[in-house]
Each structure stands twice: as structure tokens, then as C-alpha cells.
Amino acid sequence: MLTVDSVVKTFGRRTAVDRASFELATGEVLGFLGPNGAGKTTVMRMIAGRLEPDGGQVRVGTHDMVQDRRAGQRRVGYLPEGAPAYRTMTPREFVGFCLSARGHSGAELRNARELALERARLGAEAGQQIGTLSKGFKRRAALAAAIAHDPPLLVLDEPTDGLDPNQKHEVRALIRDMAADKAIIVSTHILEEVPAVCSRVIVIDKGRILVDENPDEFASRARSGRLDDAFRSLTRTIDGASA
Amino acid sequence: MLSPAGFLAIYRREMRAWFTTPLAYVFLAAFAFAAPAFAFNVGRFFDTNRADLAPLFAYMPWLLMILMPALAMRAWAEERDRGTLEILLSLPVSVSSIALAKFAAAWTVALAALLATIPMWIAVNYLGSPDNLAIAISYLGVFLLAGSYLAIGQALSAASGSQVTAFVLSVLASLFLTMAGLPLVTDSLSGTAPAFVVEALAYSSVLERFAAFERGVVGLGDLVYFLSLMVFGVTAGGLQAGASREGGR
Numbered sequence: 014m015l016t017v018d019s020v021v022k023t024f025g026r027r028t029a030v031d032r033a034s035f036e037l038a039t040g041e042v043l044g045f046l047g048p049n050g051a052g053k054t055t056v057m058r059m060i061a062g063r064l065e066p067d068g069g070q071v072r073v074g075t076h077d078m079v080q081d082r083r084a085g086q087r088r089v090g091y092l093p094e095g096a097p098a099y100r101t102m103t104p105r106e107f108v109g110f111c112l113s114a115r116g117h118s119g120a121e122l123r124n125a126r127e128l129a130l131e132r133a134r135l136g137a138e139a140g141q142q143i144g145t146l147s148k149g150f151k152r153r154a155a156l157a158a159a160i161a162h163d164p165p166l167l168v169l170d171e172p173t174d175g176l177d178p179n180q181k182h183e184v185r186a187l188i189r190d191m192a193a194d195k196a197i198i199v200s201t202h203i204l205e206e207v208p209a210v211c212s213r214v215i216v217i218d219k220g221r222i223l224v225d226e227n228p229d230e231f232a233s234r235a236r237s238g239r240l241d242d243a244f245r246s247l248t249r250t251i252d253g254a255s256a
Numbered sequence: 257m258l259s260p261a262g263f264l265a266i267y268r269r270e271m272r273a274w275f276t277t278p279l280a281y282v283f284l285a286a287f288a289f290a291a292p293a294f295a296f297n298v299g300r301f302f303d304t305n306r307a308d309l310a311p312l313f314a315y316m317p318w319l320l321m322i323l324m325p326a327l328a329m330r331a332w333a334e335e336r337d338r339g340t341l342e343i344l345l346s347l348p349v350s351v352s353s354i355a356l357a358k359f360a361a362a363w364t365v366a367l368a369a370l371l372a373t374i375p376m377w378i379a380v381n382y383l384g385s386p387d388n389l390a391i392a393i394s395y396l397g398v399f400l401l402a403g404s405y406l407a408i409g410q411a412l413s414a415a416s417g418s419q420v421t422a423f424v425l426s427v428l429a430s431l432f433l434t435m436a437g438l439p440l441v442t443d444s445l446s447g448t449a450p451a452f453v454v455e456a457l458a459y460s461s462v463l464e465r466f467a468a469f470e471r472g473v474v475g476l477g478d479l480v481y482f483l484s485l486m487v488f489g490v491t492a493g494g495l496q497a498g499a500s501r502e503g504g505r
Contacts, residue, residue, distance in 0.1 A: 061346045065501045083259070086348035093346070097339030099269070101276050114265035114347045158343075 397469020
């Protein structure tokens with residue numbers, strides 16, 4: 014479903030992503046981990062067609078995200094970092110806007126919109142202006158817009174950031190529900206999410222992929238068998254080595 | 257390449273954004289107040305003893321020079337400020353469709369503002385027998401002029417870091433375009449700049465082109481001039497916004 018092949022991205026003199034490569038198949042949920050500034054968001058933006066790589070290639074299905082960007086973008090649902098959305102719209106209007114821009118209309122649009130609002134558990138807040146909603150509901154509105162067109166590839170940049178424990182639980186359950194017939198990438202700083210939803214882990218630091226394995230293998234890197242210890246030892250070792 | 261569904265969706269969203277907040281109403285009220293105020297107080301509408309709208313149209317370039325940048329400044333700068341550019345550029349919609357939809361929506365608001373001056377047209381018909389065709393052509397000129405200022409303003413909104421910067425730059429650009437042909441500018445340049453530069457400046461002046469419409473004449477060259485400004489502005493805005501795919505936020 015997704016091929017990231019030797020992708021490079023630089024901003025000025027800083028290399029944000031350095032020859033990153035991985036593939037993702039339908040049914041996989043990939044946990045994308047790394048310290049702040051590691052390059053996670055940049056990789057996700059390139060997969061969503063929001064940024065173009067300076068080198069290498071991103072393919073969604075058979076579509077190159079530079080040469081055939083729009084066809085690829087039809088197959089991607091993207092929740093950007095910070096879950097931006099239009100403040101004066103209601104979640105219902107916002108999801109409807111994203112669907113209509115993707116070419117949906119009429120009863121099909123209404124059905125897809127209502128299903129997405131229900132899956133993201135917007136409830137009565139679906140009819141309130143996004144600017145007046147809490148952070149958690151804003152995030153759910155953006156999540157509903159990302160899943161509404163039922164894309165085969167979902168790219169979720171910190172989907173549970175700012176949610177309370179119950180809301181986190183609901184979003185994780187939603188990701189698990191959708192996992193069977195989609196390929197999903199989830200970036201997170203919350204390591205407890207990894208065993209809860211992910212079938213695979215990639216750790217990225219300074220733009221380079223350090224680890225690509227399943228959560229059990231990753232946890233076993235630490236003597237304690239804990240993910241946060243494995244993460245800390247790996248990223249601290251690299252920071253120390255490069256310092 | 258245009259994406260019709262994307263164009264329509266973004267046009268509707270822009271129109272909603274204008275009319276679900278006080279923005280459009282404040283703008284329309286400001287225009288509906290300022291345009292007749294210029295015509296009555298500065299243009300001496302009643303003292304001319306003529307049944308036409310010349311006093312209204314004479315000050316339009318100066319009024320639009322301020323108000324159109326206010327209408328254009330949020331186009332791209334606000335999307336960038338609020339992070340929603342991320343949403344727009346991840347939709348399967350071409351940047352040209354986004355730029356065109358944003359321009360079309362702002363131009364529609366400008367048209368609504370122009371329609372607010374229609375009572376003056378009705379009034380001159382009540383007071384006398386004006387040349388309605390000439391007035392209609394003048395309105396067309398104002399509409400094209402508004403579109404030109406808007407397109408340039410939106411291009412500068414795409415290039416600017418903030419809405420305030422976009423507004424200031426747009427007013428300056430519009431001021432330059434408007435004043436380029438005035439004797440004040442051409443006379444001061446005639447001693448230092450080559451003659452062809454002075455002529456080119458005078459030729460590119462908005463006032464010069466708009467004057468033809470004010471006389472009730474539509475020239476192909478004048479139409480092409482205004483349409484070129486609009487195509488240039490919309491294209492430049494789209495290219496600038498699209499360039500963010502290659503790097504930066």
C-alpha cells in the first residue's frame with residue numbers, strides 16, 4: 014500500500030529526513046516513534062503529498078506522490094500535527110467540506126459524513142463551531158475528516174495528543190477497528206499506545222530510521238522489557254554518539 | 257489543471273467564511289458608506305447638475321486601493337497562520353483550483369459591495385435621463401479594477417508572513433499601479449529616467465485604463481490589461497502557495 018524509498022528532505026542546511034525507506038501493507042498499524050524534531054512529521058507530510066521529497070520516492074499504491082500526487086492523495090487520510098481545522102465551521106460542515114473537495118456529493122456524502130462523525134464520537138458537538146470546542150473534540154473533528162472518505166492508507170500525526178484517558182481509549186479502539194482493511198501510520202510520544210494499537214514500530218532520529226521491528230522485539234532491546242527504556246536507551250545512545 | 261469539485265468546495269467554504277463572520281458585513285457596510293461619501297462630499301454629486309455617476313466612479317480607484325487589499329489579505333496568510341494550509345494542500349485538489357476559488361469568492365464579495373451602490377444608479381434615473389449603457393460600462397470597469405487589486409493582494413498574501421504585512425504591501429502595490437501614470441510621477445521621472453520607461457509607466461497605469469471605462473468605452477486593450485493583471489495575480493498566488501510543497505511550512 015505504501016512504499017517510502019530512500020526519501021531525503023532538507024530544510025536549508027538541515028537534513029530533516031535522511032534516506033528513509035520502509036514499506037507498509039494493508040492490515041499493518043505502524044507506530045512511528047522518535048524524539049521531537051526527529052523527522053516524523055516531515056515523513057508523514059511527504060506521505061500525505063503535502064511536502065515533496067528532495068530525493069527518493071513515496072508511492073501510495075502505484076501512485077508516485079510527486080508525479081501522480083492527486084491520485085495518491087485520494088487514497089490517503091491525513092490528520093496533520095495539531096489537528097488544524099476551520100474555526101468557524103462545525104465538525105459536520107468541516108467533514109462535509111473535505112468530502113466535497115474530494116468529489117463526494119449528495120446522499121453518499123451525507124452518509125460518509127455522518128458515519129465519520131459517529132466513528133469519531135463527536136456526538137452533539139458535531140453541530141458546534143470548532144473554535145468553541147475543547148482540544149479533544151477539535152482533534153476528533155480533524156480525525157473524522159481524515160477517515161470520512163474511507164481511505165486505504167491513514168496517516169495520523171499524534172492522534173491522541175491532548176485527549177483525556179477515555180478519549181485516548183476510544184481513539185485507540187477506532188484505530189484497531191479500522192486496522193483490518195487499512196494501512197495505518199500513527200506517530201506518538203505516548204509509548205503505551207504502541208502495544209495497544211501497533212503491529213510494528215519504526216524509531217526515527219535525526220532523520221534516520223534506527224529500528225523497524227515488531228513491538229515485542231523492540232521492547233526486548235531493554236533489559237527491563239519496557240518500551241520507554243528501549244526508546245530512551247536507543248535515542249540517547251545516538252544523541253550521545255553524535256554529540 | 258482545474259479540479260471542478262475542489263474549486264466549488266473551496267469557493268463555498270470561502271463564501272461561508274465571509275458571511276458566517278462579521279467580516280463581509282463590516283466590509284459591505286464600509287463600502288456602502290465610503291463610496292457615496294466620496295461621491296457626495298468630494299465629488300460634489302449634486303453640484304455637477306448632471307444625471308450621471310461620474311462623481312462615484314472618479315474616486316473608485318482610490319477607495320478600492322484600500323478596501324481590496326483588506327479583502328485579499330487573509331486569503332493565504334490566514335491559512336498559513338492557522339495551519340489549515342496543511343489541510344488544503346493534502347486534498348486531491350490542484351493549487352490553481354484553490355487559488356482560483358479564493359479569488360472568485362473574494363471577487364464575489366467585491367461584486368456584492370458594488371451592488372450596494374445600485375441605489376445611486378436608481379436615484380440618477382429618477383433625477384434625470386443618464387446614459388445607462390455608459391454607467392453599466394463604468395461599473396464593469398470598477399468590477400475589473402477591483403478584481404485586479406484583489407488578485408495582486410492575494411498574491412502578496414501568499415508571499416507574506418502575516419495578514420498585516422500582506423495588507424501594507426498590497427496597498428503599496430495598488431498605489432504604485434494607480435499612481436504610475438499621474439503627471440506627479442511621470443514629470444518627476446522624466447528628467448532622470450529614459451523616455452521609454454516613463455512611457456511604459458504611464459501605459460501601465462490603472463488610472464489610464466480605468467478612464468476609458470469611465471467615459472463609457474470598452475477597449476480590447478483595456479480589457480486585456482485588467483484580465484492580465486488578474487491572471488498574473490492569481491497565478492503568482494497559487495505558485496507561491498504551491499511552492500511550500502518544496503520546503504518550509
